[in-house]
Amino acid sequence: MQFMLLFSRQGKLRLQKWYVPLSDKERKKISRDLVQTILARKPKMCSFLEWRDLKIVYKRYASLYFCCAVEDQDNELITLEIIHRYVELLDKYFGSVCELDIIFNFEKAYFILDEFLLGGEAQETSKKNVLKAIEQADLLQEVRIFLYHQVAEPIREIDCQLDSSWSRAATK
Amino acid sequence: MALKIVKGSIDRMFDKNLQDLVRGIRNHKEDEAKYISTCIDEIKQELKQDNIAVKANAVCKLTYLQMLGYDVSWAAFNIVEVMSSSKFTYKRIGYLAASQCFHESTDVIMLTTNQIRKDLSSPNQYDTGVALTGLSCFVTPDLARDLANDIMTLMSHTKPYIRKKAVLIMYKVFLKYPESLRPAFPRLKEKLEDPDPGVQSAAVNVICELARRNPKNYLSLAPLFFKLMTSSTNNWVLIKIIKLFGALTPLEPRLGKKLIEPLTNLIHSTSAMSLLYECVNTVYIDVNTPPLPSLSLSLCLYLSLPPQLCVQKLRILIEDSDQNLKYLGLLAMSKILKTHPKSVQSHKDLILQCLDDKDESIRLRALDLLYGMVSKKNLMEIVKKLMLHVDKAEGTTYRDELLTKIIDICSQSNYQYITNFEWYISILVELTRLEGTRHGHLIASQMLDVAIRVKAIRGFAVAQMATLLDNAHLLTGNMQRMGICEVLYAAAWICGEFSEHLENPMQTLEAMLRPKVATLPGHIQAVYVQNAAKLFATVLKSQEGNTDSTAAQETSQLMIDRLPLFVQSANLEVQERASCILQLVKYIQKLQQKDVEVAEEVSALFAGELNPVAPKAQKKVPVPEGLDLDSWINEPPSESESEDEQPKAIFAKEEPKHSRPRREEVDEKELAKRREARKQEQANNPFYIKASPSSQKVYQEAPGVEHIPVVQIDLSVPLKVPGLPMSDQYVKLEEERRQKERAEKKKKEKKKRKEKRSGRGKKHDSGPESEEDITPAHQVDIVTEEMPEWSIITSYIFIKTKSYCVTVHVCSSRPLADSEKLPVRSHRAAEAPKSPTEDGDATSQEPKKKSSKEKREKKKDKDRDRKVRISTGLFLCLLGNHSHLILVSSGLPGINKCIQKSKLVFCFLPLTKVYDIQGNLQDGSQVVVSVIFENKCDSFLKSMEFNVLDSLNSKLQRPEGSGPHDGLTVPFQLPPGVSNEARFVFTVQSIIMPQKLKGTLTFIVKNEDSSTHEKLDFKLHFTCTSYLITTPCYSDAFAKLLESGDLKCSSVRLEGVNMPFHHLLARICFHHHFSVVERIDSCASMYSRSIQGHHVCLLVKTVSIDAKCDEPTLLGNVLDEIKQTFSQC
Secondary structure, rough: OOOOEEEEOOOOOEEEEEEOOHEEEEEEEEHHHHHHHHHHOOOOOOOOEOOOOOOOOEEEEEEEEEEEEEEEOHHHHHHHHHHHHHHHHHOOOOOOOOOHHHHHHHHHHHHHHHHEEOOHHHHHOOOOHHHHHHHHHHOOOEEEEEHHHHHHOOOHHHHHHOOOOHHHHHHH | HHHHHHOOOOOOOOOHHHHHHHHHHHOOOOOOHHHHHHHHHHHHHHHHHHHHHHHHHHHHHHHHHHHOOOOHHHHHHHHHHHHHHOOOHHHHHHHHHHHHHHHOOOHHHHHHHHHHHHOOOOOHHHHHHHHHHHHHOOOOOHHHHHHHHHHHOEEEEEHHHHHHHHHHHHHHHHHHHHHHHHHHHHHHHOOOOOOOOHHHHHHHHHHHHHHHOHHHHHHHHHHHHHHHHHOOOHHHHHHHHHHHHHHHHHOOOOHHHHHHHHHHHHHHOOOOHHHHHHHHHHHHHHOOOOOOOOOHHHHHHOOOHHHHHHHHHHHHHHHOOOHHHEEEEHHHHHHHHOOOHHHOOHHHHHHHHOOOOOOOHHHHHHHHHHHHHOOOOOOOHHHHHHHHHOOOOOOOOHHHHHHHHHHHHHHHHHOOOOOOOHHHHHHHHHHHHOOOOOOOOHHHHHHHHHHOOOOHHHHHHHHHHHHHEEEHHHHHHHHHHHHHHHHHHHHHHHHHHOOEEEEEEEEHHHHHHHHHHOOOOOHHHHHHHHHHHHHHHHHHHHOOOOOOHHHEEEEHHHHHHHHHHOOOOOOOOHHHHHHHHHHHHHHHHHHHHHOOOHHHHHHHHHHHOOOOOOOHHHHOOOOOOOOOOOOOOOOOOOOHHHHHHHOOOOOOOOOOOEEEEOOOOOOOHHHHHHHHHHHHHHHHOOOOOOOOHHHHHHHHOOOOOHHHOOOOOOOOOOOOOOOOOOOOOHHHHHHHHHHHHHHHHHHHHHHHHHHHHHHHHHHHHOHHHHHOOOOOOOOOOOOOOOHHHHHHHHHHHHHHHHHOOOOOOOEOOOOOHHHOOOOOOOOOOOOOOOOOOOOOOOHOOOOOOHHHHHHHHHHHHHHHHHHHOOOOOOOOEEEEEEEEEEEEEEEOHHHHHHHHHHHOHHHHHEEEEEEEEOOOOOOOEEEEEEEEEEEEHHHEEEEEEEEEOOOOOEOOOOOOOOOOOOOOOOOOOOOOOOOOEEEEEEEEEOOOOOOEEEEEEEEEEEOOOEEEEEEEEEEEOEEEEEEEHOHHHHHHHHHHOOOOOOOOOEEOOOOOOOOHHHHHHHHHHHOOOOOOEEEOOOOOEEEEEEEEOOOEEEEOOOOOOEEOOOOOOHHHHHHHHHHHHHHHO
């Protein structure tokens, strides 16, 4: 995977993780272009698009778009699975996650992502292990976090569940 | 001290934390930038304090701002400070900030080395984990070098949590510091069998990624992975393993066989679509794995794994209600279509269904697929369906896409699939009714192209165009439709040029001179005016025959009345043409008033027929002595202009403005006379492409233009829009026509088929027989020499076989005509030529015939020589025969042994170059040599310069401004174990002699402590046969060629060859690019053509070969090479 972006329906970047060395300028340009392209797509369109020489896999969860760029030989479906897995992790960690949780605790969202992916590759396929690692690391930290989903609408909505046929199998 | 801590925490109470910042930004939506700049000032203050907690808080806020797009590079040092905090809370924030903000050019990274090393060896696994995660984002070559050892140690850490991360990060380290791969590899391999599944999966991940870059180093791991593949149930791991095998199998074909079973099982059993998709993709699609363009699983497996299985599975994906699966299914399908068109074609129904999908990206994918699926049989049906979609489509982008696709589909390979051009013209006319399309010019150029090249259709086309002109108001009605008015350009030109076919030229003339025309764009008006003149000539001709001369005078009056409007035009072109023609008509009117017959003379203005001209026709005109076409008359002002100088295919695009339109009268007797005369003329006219043996193929069986059964359309039947035809009716008509034809042809075909089979043999691999039965109703003038499908398939298979058994090949191919550009052609053997007349430097030309032993000896000598002088020498090794060239570098002990032995020698050598020489697609005198440089040693190679000593005949093309002895810089560097490809263009003039070019490669070898300058000498060897191109030829054309008497004869005896005759033929086909024309028992005629158009004909018997060619020198060399091929086996 080359990079992962999270952005809102308004096109505001919520999270960005780059696994390839690029200058700030390039990063900005790429994310701007990509956000525009994806937001212009109709809601019922499929989750893949070819963009420059990359394959873009994105999925919308409530008001947030999760978007990954993978190389040509990579598997789109497994990338979609990665996105979903990450959402599930956020959901488990924050209870029932909403966009504000990610905005205000953005560093936590990064920590979870870093436990899940390393250098663009999935490092841990078990959700339990990821959460365990995060919890234990949190124990070493003194600051408590405030959960916003208690006051705002959760990110998990109707379109959250993936097509059962392949998510079931890939989660094994 | 205690006071300080208290003071610190009091400070903190007043600081903004991250939440405050975020909230603040949200509350200052109107003046966000201003708010943030005050925040940044605050942060700067906070960073100045000693308290690490304050600093960490500030850094955390900065990380957030960085994400919003603000520059925080100035705080890099503070980030390092926070990273080095001993508290995990802060360390974690520091590393996060570093991973988000640092990149390779951040200079403070050098300061972090020791800190990171300390954290890596921390007793707390989470310290280590955070450091590893951070490092994965900002690792630089320096960090990789310094920390490689530490990370390697961590790969054996007691905690799987650390092992897993260490293994994954090793991949990044390898990328940045490739030297670390060798020492780390054994440990990495161990991790494949780690008890922890997470670590195991990480190791698979890393090795898979490594293998994708350089598969052959990982072949030895195949058994291990095979075991993993059959035992693992983790889909993530399985997907990676399958990818890995996709990369390995091309190097070890036996693996393919072993994989069939587990893969088939997986395809059948898995419920995970991601895994299924991966299997299908790998098995059938992953075709080229660099560096060697080679076979993949695809070729190894497709014999045993039926593509139907795979296509069937894809069908399930496409039928799924999930958009994503549908899309991927179509995507995969379009890749399979390239290799297994037939198995995909049976799913046409499904693809057509997808055109109805609500998702535009799916519809576009389906359209792409359709392009490859059409055949003569289903073209009309598919296009009909597409036309329905055009009507329904909302949104101009998609509709325009449909329009271009329809035209693409119909016009592909010289209208190969169109059997009825009246239908096609009707489709084009129907398309003009589209609102707001941008593609008017596209439709126009199609109309022109068809009307010019399909003679039989002209009558019909003219009638349609006349109605279009008549109804021009429909097209130009509102401004939105301006794009479409381009078709009027075509309509006007066709009506004018072929006005003899017009039923009512007077009416059309009037339509073209309407005042409304003046609102059209200038270039269209110009065509209107010019063609009005042509029409005028036709009208005069028909009217003068009558007794009543007033009609003719009235026509002139009409012109004189209407033309002044155009004379006033602001467009110069229109103005000039109009005023010229106006004066002419006035003069004609004067003559008419004196009762002078003028029609004949007026018509003569536009007399003559437009003949197709081949794109390369200009080449056949000898350049007059003393004329140097390459020198500039004036210095060119810019690049773009120089391109205009090159000859173009006249009818490739809409060019009629430049060609002088002339017209022929319609007089039956005269016509016949002219036809005779024309044939005579054509025979001597270098511009005219005769029906050469190779250019006939598909249409050969079609009778002359006059005898083609043309559907009679009753145009008096009123159509929906007056005069605009309905394409639908043709589908029905066509069906009837075909049935009739089928019945007629059956007998004839039976006979022919028999002949054909014996002629083409097994190579014939095109569509089903029924495809062949459908003959076009009209004939297209194929201007460019085109190649039928099957010959391409043949050569493709050869290519595959070739890359299978040889590692290196030197190839060339004849430059391709535009129409022949196809993705598959690349590997034909090649060489650079040398003409004896130009070549003063005879010494450089080594005698061709030399036993391989001699050669080897010579090589050894050279090798020894070189070893004394330079540590690394590179030279050329001629393997077996002409077509295999290996450049090997010497300098390592043991090289002599290697050279003599095998083709895989270069695996052990420090630097290898692999060649592939190929004719340039556009230009007959250009050859592209692509060289694969592979660094096999442990040092870093850089600053490579490639240089070849030019001969008179062959020159390396260098960028403008560089001297004839300058080398070309290879645009990359080579870390150890890496390979890359560079291309060099050579200009060659004569191809009739083989040639060797000397060259050198200079480069710098960079070791850890030193760097040395090295030079490798090599020779490029080009043989004659490799300049031949497999060109099919029909037996009758072949016979004509032999009878023509232009060919010189020569023969050669094959001694000591005892192999089955068909092997012998296969060898000639394979090594020397001939195709079998006809074979009778143990005697066969073969044909090939050089890239410069020399014909080479062979009559092969078991013991001898008789040969004819129009260039005796070339023939002699080719025969020598053939003889050599057989003397070696």
